[in-house]
Amino acid sequence: xxxxxxxxxxxxxxxxxxxxxxxxxxxxxxxxxxxxxxxxxxxxxxxxxxxxxxxxxxxxxxxxxxxxxxxxxxxxxxxxxxxxxxxxxxxxxxxxxxxxxxxxxxxxxxxxxxxxxxxxxxxxxxxxxxxxxxxxxxxxxxxxxxxxxxxxxxxxxxxxxxxxxxxxxxxxxxxxxxxxxxxxxxxxxxxxxxxx
Amino acid sequence: xxxxxxxxxxxxxxxxxxxxxxxxxxxxxxxxxxxxxxxxxxxxxxxxxxxxxxxxxxxxxxxxxxxxxxxxxxxxxxxxxxxxxxxxxxxxxxxxxxxxxxxxxxxxxxxxxxxxxxxxxxxxxxxxxxxxxxxxxxxxxxxxxxxxxxxxxxxxxxxxxxxxxxxxxxxxxxxxxxxxxxxxxxxxxxxxxxxxxxxxxxxxxxxxxxxxxxxxxxxxxxxxxxxxxxxxxxxxxxxxxxxxxxxxxxxxxxxxxxxxxxxxxxxxxxxxxxxxxxxxxxxxxxxxxxxxxxxxxxxxxxxxxxxxxxxxxxxxxxxxxxxxxxxxxxxxxxxxxxxxxxxxxxxxxxxxxxxxxxxxxxxxxxxxxxxxxxxxxxxxxxxxxxxxxxxxxxxxxxxxxxxxxxxxxxxxxxxxxxxxxxxxxxxx
Numbered sequence: 001x002x003x004x005x006x007x008x009x010x011x012x013x014x015x016x017x018x019x020x021x022x023x024x025x026x027x028x029x030x031x032x033x034x035x036x037x038x039x040x041x042x043x044x045x046x047x048x049x050x051x052x053x054x055x056x057x058x059x060x061x062x063x064x065x066x067x068x069x070x071x072x073x074x075x076x077x078x079x080x081x082x083x084x085x086x087x088x089x090x091x092x093x094x095x096x097x098x099x100x101x102x103x104x105x106x107x108x109x110x111x112x113x114x115x116x117x118x119x120x121x122x123x124x125x126x127x128x129x130x131x132x133x134x135x136x137x138x139x140x141x142x143x144x145x146x147x148x149x150x151x152x153x154x155x156x157x158x159x160x161x162x163x164x165x166x167x168x169x170x171x172x173x174x175x176x177x178x179x180x181x182x183x184x185x186x187x188x189x190x191x192x193x194x195x196x
Numbered sequence: 197x198x199x200x201x202x203x204x205x206x207x208x209x210x211x212x213x214x215x216x217x218x219x220x221x222x223x224x225x226x227x228x229x230x231x232x233x234x235x236x237x238x239x240x241x242x243x244x245x246x247x248x249x250x251x252x253x254x255x256x257x258x259x260x261x262x263x264x265x266x267x268x269x270x271x272x273x274x275x276x277x278x279x280x281x282x283x284x285x286x287x288x289x290x291x292x293x294x295x296x297x298x299x300x301x302x303x304x305x306x307x308x309x310x311x312x313x314x315x316x317x318x319x320x321x322x323x324x325x326x327x328x329x330x331x332x333x334x335x336x337x338x339x340x341x342x343x344x345x346x347x348x349x350x351x352x353x354x355x356x357x358x359x360x361x362x363x364x365x366x367x368x369x370x371x372x373x374x375x376x377x378x379x380x381x382x383x384x385x386x387x388x389x390x391x392x393x394x395x396x397x398x399x400x401x402x403x404x405x406x407x408x409x410x411x412x413x414x415x416x417x418x419x420x421x422x423x424x425x426x427x428x429x430x431x432x433x434x435x436x437x438x439x440x441x442x443x444x445x446x447x448x449x450x451x452x453x454x455x456x457x458x459x460x461x462x463x464x465x466x467x468x469x470x471x472x473x474x475x476x477x478x479x480x481x482x483x484x485x486x487x488x489x490x491x492x493x494x495x496x497x498x499x500x501x502x503x504x505x506x507x508x509x510x511x512x513x514x515x516x517x518x519x520x521x522x523x524x525x526x527x528x529x530x531x532x533x534x535x536x537x538x539x540x541x542x543x544x545x546x547x548x549x550x551x552x553x554x555x556x557x558x559x560x561x562x563x564x565x566x567x568x569x570x571x572x573x574x575x576x577x578x579x580x581x582x583x584x585x586x587x588x589x590x591x592x593x594x595x596x597x598x599x600x601x602x603x604x605x606x607x608x609x610x611x612x613x614x615x616x617x618x619x620x621x622x623x624x
Contacts, residue, residue: 006517009512015509015512016508016509016510016512016513016538016541016542017509017510019362019363019509019541019542019543019544019545020544020545021465021544021545021546023544024544024548027548029551032551032553033553125556127556152555152556153556154556154559162604162607165604168604169602169604172408172410172601173601175408175556176408176409176556176557177408177409177410177411177556177557177559178408178409178410178411179410179411179412179559179563180410180411180412180413180606181411181412181413181563182413183413183570185566185570186563186566189562189563189565189566190559190562192197193197193198193554193558193562193565194197194554194555194556194562195197195553195554
């Protein structure tokens with residue numbers, strides 16, 4: 001078979017030499033993406049304080065700042081199923097564990113409550129913030145819920161040393177990226193970079 | 197996304213700029229040692245951090261890195277004659293020693309002290325390993341010499357090269373931190389490159405194209421772990437260290453040599469990419485060194501007699517659409533180094549980060565920018581020495597490991613990520 005002959009670049013702007021500052025003027029300056037709908041969810045009380053402080057910065061209206069409160073049963077799933085959630089390695093195929101059936105109550109910074117499922121209905125990124133081991137349960141439930149819905153996830157763990165090992169382990173299977181840091185200031189930096 | 201003023205802060209490294217001030221805290225690679233191979237070698241033009249300099253060795257073999265231009269009429273000293281204890285300007289014969297001190301002004305009487313009052317800016321130039329390093333900051337605040345493992349192992353265990361990249365240093369560095377592009381852009385190389393192929397870890401790479409990432413603070417910068425599924429109950433981790441401001445290492449593969457980069461600003465629109473390969477416990481084989489010289493692994497081929505890559509903007513990087521179609525390389529560009537450079541240069545000389553749309557897997561880049569910015573501000577406002585200056589921060593390695601799923605890579609790999617003389621790298 002004869003190989004197809006392609007035309008070689010003719011103009012400066014049609015070859016790699018066009019990567020100059022002057023040529024950058026001709027890059028299309030149109031909107032590439034609609035505003036992101038971010039859910040920033042604290043997994044423990046100390047993290048809730050961080051999320052509260054971060055929420056006071058200017059963000060797009062699509063950003064919601066929340067705290068995980070408790071698991072919530074939904075139709076077809078009794079309370080007993082929530083007593084011992086598989087926190088370490090949620091297995092969606094295991095009998096009796098249907099992460100899509102586990103919901104959660106979230107508390108907004110203003111105090112109002114909402115369901116995780118409602119919050120995720122319009123979300124396209126969920127950022128979980130943890131500081132202590134008590135965040136493991138929330139990480140597992142929220143991470144599963146995001147996984148089921150194909151929502152981008154990130155976990156931010158603000159802790160010294162191994163203070164949040166369990167939360168880190170719980171977040172690991174679900175957060176596409178996990179950042180372990182000592183600096184609370186990394187939270188707004190991450191959100192800004194993600195255009196929250 | 198970054199605000200324009202932050203983008204400016206991170207990308208501008210000339211004299212008097214905050215990031216330029218940060219770079220001037222460190223010993224940075226200036227030249228390959230074989231650019232000045234012997235006493236009396238011809239002078240070499242060097243531009244670093246937006247300063248035009250000339251490097252030379254006097255007849256005693258001492259290295260000098262001084263202002264390129266003669267104090268008299270601004271002539272380039274590259275045309276000068278390397279003569280005895282200094283470099284003599286070709287125009288009127290003014291002569292400078294390796295510190296930049298003028299030692300002769302032929303037109304003035306010998307007993308006249310005029311030349312003692314003339315001194316060009318001069319920086320130290322020191323050979324450590326295959327690299328000549330300079331410190332362009334305050335001489336009263338000069339740190340201890342670099343202790344990177346690649347520059348400290350015996351010479352037969354290490355190989356370095358450098359190439360010119362036509363982009364700002366920061367977007368080149370970000371490529372070194374961004375592990376998520378490897379499964380795509382460099383996928384072809386895992387099968388065929390003599391410096392990568394055959395490692396068991398490659399199978400994990402190819403079987404799981406959606407790695408998850410963990411980014412962990414380190415004393416000198418960050419560790420970025422990319423994990424993929426391995427055998428039941430295990431993850432395959434590839435761990436990249438970044439040490440401030442611009443040192444990165446690629447996680448190893450099998451017993452192949454380890455490699456990494458220094459990304460050094462030439463000016464705000466160009467940088468040097470210094471690339472090294474080394475093995476901690478054995479000499480590099482002739483086959484390996486030849487492969488590096490031939491541009492395999494993370495090295496590249498050159499326009500003969502230059503440090504400009506053979507594949508460059510002028511020839512559309514010798515793009516091969518048929519190779520792309522066949523899957524020999526994902527982008528149709530040959531070689532890891534030029535696959536990266538072609539895309540990073542296409543972003544423009546300084547990419548406009550106000551327009552980018554980052555995703556969560558860009559967290560390593562986000563964290564690196566944040567740490568650089570904090571360090572710049574702490575240096576500028578409090579005079580705080582930045583991470584990475586202390587040679588103890590240089591004692592890092594990359595690693596590739598298989599761990600049980602519930603183990604944190606940073607805890608389980610502490611020893612693997614630290615330099616241990618005479619100990620083989622941790623690799624899969």
